[in-house]
Structure formats: structure tokens, C-alpha cells
Amino acid sequence: MKIAIETRLEYAVPGPVDVLLQIEAAMIPEQTVLSAHIDLPEFEHFARVPGQADIGDRIWLRLSQPLKVRYRGVVEINRLIADxxxxxxxxxxxxxxxxxxxxxxxxxxxxxxxxxxxxxxxxxxxxxxxxxxxxxxxxxxxxxxxxxxxxxxxxxxxxxxxxxxxxxxxxxxxxxxxxxxxxxxxxxxxxxxxxxxxxxxxxxxxxxxxxxxxxxxxxxxxxxxxxxxxxxxxxxVSFLTSFGAVELQEQSVEVSEV
Structure with a gap:
């Protein structure tokens, strides 16, 4: 099965803040990421680090302006299913x-x-x-x-x-x-x-x-x-962890079969 994903996040950022994101579908054997793109705001620092158990990526951001993120991806699921x-x-x-x-x-x-x-x-x-x-x-x-x-x-x-x-x-x-x-x-x-x-x-x-x-x-x-x-x-494995104040403005997730 192939599924399409679109995620949007918007947070107000009153001052400099460190943010850890994990919202992208993981690139692992049980699923194939056919396409993926993430839009991020301007940042002072960006780094990718492995997720727990080396499944998926976390993204470190240091920024001082509103956090607006859009992630789009198409993923083919091929994991073995057991009873x-x-x-x-x-x-x-x-x-x-x-x-x-x-x-x-x-x-x-x-x-x-x-x-x-x-x-x-x-x-x-x-x-x-x-x-x-x-x-x-x-x-x-x-x-x-x-x-x-x-x-x-x-x-x-x-x-x-x-x-x-x-x-x-x-x-x-x-x-x-x-x-x-x-x-x-x-x-x-x-x-x-x-x-x-x-x-x-x-x-x-x-x-x-x-x-x-x-x-x-x-x-x-x-x-x-x-x-x-x-x-x-x-x-x-929180989708967003902030080390400093942020305020949720808008969040949406859309998942559909391709």
C-alpha cells in the first residue's frame, strides 16, 4: 500500500529557542519513502540526528522567528504482517x-x-x-x-x-x-x-x-x-520538543491512500 502524508505545524516563537522535530516518515526496510520534502523557516542552526534505535531522523533547529513547517511524503508500506x-x-x-x-x-x-x-x-x-x-x-x-x-x-x-x-x-x-x-x-x-x-x-x-x-x-x-x-x-518520540517557550498556532495532518 502507498500512502500520502501532509503535515503542517505553526508555532509562535517569542524569542530564541531550540526545537527538536521528528515528523518525517522513517527510511527503514519495512517501508519505502518514495518522495519527501520538508519546508522549514529560516534558522540559526540546523542538524539531523538519529532517532531512538536508529529509526527515523530528528531535526535540531535554533531559531528566533515563527516556526512554520510543512512536510509532504509518499510512503510504500511493505512490512511483513503476522497474526x-x-x-x-x-x-x-x-x-x-x-x-x-x-x-x-x-x-x-x-x-x-x-x-x-x-x-x-x-x-x-x-x-x-x-x-x-x-x-x-x-x-x-x-x-x-x-x-x-x-x-x-x-x-x-x-x-x-x-x-x-x-x-x-x-x-x-x-x-x-x-x-x-x-x-x-x-x-x-x-x-x-x-x-x-x-x-x-x-x-x-x-x-x-x-x-x-x-x-x-x-x-x-x-x-x-x-x-x-x-x-x-x-x-x-514527541513530534516536537522545545527547549524554550513556543505557542501552538495551527497544526494539521492529512493521510490518504495513493
Whole structure:
């Protein structure tokens, strides 16, 4: 499948500020970036640096004027799709080193606090069957409500409130999966079917020696998702992080099938 992406960001900048952007579709084997262009304002400094796990690029900008960004791209998705229910768990002592960070608690995903819950609620399931059960439980239990959470909301908050947006669904999925001793990470993506259209978040779980996408919101399918970057949670892969004051003026994301 080929998907077209257009993203626009506009922020007021009252003074000199450092900004870290990550909004471009990653150039990785599971997807081919057929075309891409990013328009940036005048800047005092520009640099590209690798994203977490070397997936995607981050862009450093130093600027003193309004931040206006336009990104356009066409991406062909060619990742292998597997039925997660059938996949096997790798025992923790056999996990490759690069997956270990995604087995531990992180800022928004305090996995250790969920161990008793997953062991009692999902007893008798393991591996991909456990992941599928967690995904379905989240989809059935949570209510998707824009504006119901903020940048400080953690998986524990979402667990108790039973509501949130894609970021919150992903954080809870990741926390419950890690509590089941299965590596899980946060993926920032563009996805067809996401309503309202915006940056989207899904979980990736490590089963049968590979990473597999899981979207507990059930809005996007793996074959229609373009990956931007990954991290332990949203803090690692924010589309915009500012080191200084900025103020959102306008933001839009459009994703469509070519």
C-alpha cells in the first residue's frame, strides 16, 4: 500500500529557542519513502540526528522567528504482517540486548505496578495470545475521548479513568505487555483510518524474534501505517520538543491512500 502524508505545524516563537522535530516518515526496510520534502523557516542552526534505535531522523533547529513547517511524503508500506495471536514469547534471559530497555518501566509506562493485575486477569495466556488478550481488553474497556488526557497522563491514570486518546491507549498497552515480561515500545506513526486525523500512536511488541505493531484503538492496520520513530514511551518520540517557550498556532495532518 502507498500512502500520502501532509503535515503542517505553526508555532509562535517569542524569542530564541531550540526545537527538536521528528515528523518525517522513517527510511527503514519495512517501508519505502518514495518522495519527501520538508519546508522549514529560516534558522540559526540546523542538524539531523538519529532517532531512538536508529529509526527515523530528528531535526535540531535554533531559531528566533515563527516556526512554520510543512512536510509532504509518499510512503510504500511493505512490512511483513503476522497474526499476533500465534506468535511465541522469547524468555527474558534469551532476549537480545537492544530489547531490554523496552522490558523495563519508563516515565509514562510504570509496568511494575501492573504485574499483579496481568497475572490475575490474564492467567492462562502467554506470548502472542497474552498480547491479543491485552489489546482486546483495552479496546473494550477504554473510551476514546479527545481532550480527556494531557501531557502528564500516565498508563496508571488511563487504567483508572478508562478513557484517553491513542497515546494513552498505547501507553497502557505497553505497560501491560511489559508487566507480562514481553518487550514493548511506543511507535509514533501516520495511519490511514485515524479519526480525527492527527499524529497517531501504536505499540510494538517483540515476539518470535521481531517487532510487531499492535493498535488497541483498532483505528489503523499495520499495512496502512507509516512509522516515524520509536521510543520507551511518548517522551522519547514527541513530534516536537522545545527547549524554550513556543505557542501552538495551527497544526494539521492529512493521510490518504495513493
Amino acid at each position: 499476533v495471536d500465534t506468535l511465541q514469547r522469547t524468555p527474558p534471559h534469551m532476549l537480545p540486548g537492544e530489547t531490554v530497555d523496552y522490558l523495563l518501566a519508563s516515565r509514562y509506562c510504570p509496568a511494575d505496578l501492573f504485574q499483579d493485575f496481568v497475572n490475575s486477569e490474564f492467567a492462562g495466556t502467554e506470548g502472542g495470545a497474552r498480547v491479543a488478550a491485552l489489546r482486546d481488553w483495552i479496546a473494550q474497556t477504554l473510551s476514546y475521548e479527545p481532550g480527556s488526557s494531557d501531557a502528564m497522563t500516565t498508563a496508571i491514570d488511563t487504567f483508572h479513568s478508562h478513557k484517553g486518546v491513542c497515546r494513552d491507549y498505547a501507553h497502557l498497552m505497553i505497560a501491560l505487555t511489559r508487566a507480562s515480561a514481553i518487550p514493548a515500545r511506543f511507535a509514533s506513526v501516520y495511519g490511514i483510518g485515524v479519526e480525527p486525523q492527527d499524529f497517531h500512536a501504536v505499540a510494538e511488541v517483540f515476539l518470535d524474534g521481531a517487532w510487531h505493531m499492535v493498535d488497541p484503538t483498532r483505528m489503523a492496520r499495520s499495512e496502512s501505517i507509516a512509522k516515524i520513530g520509536v521510543g520507551r514511551d511518548a517522551a522519547d
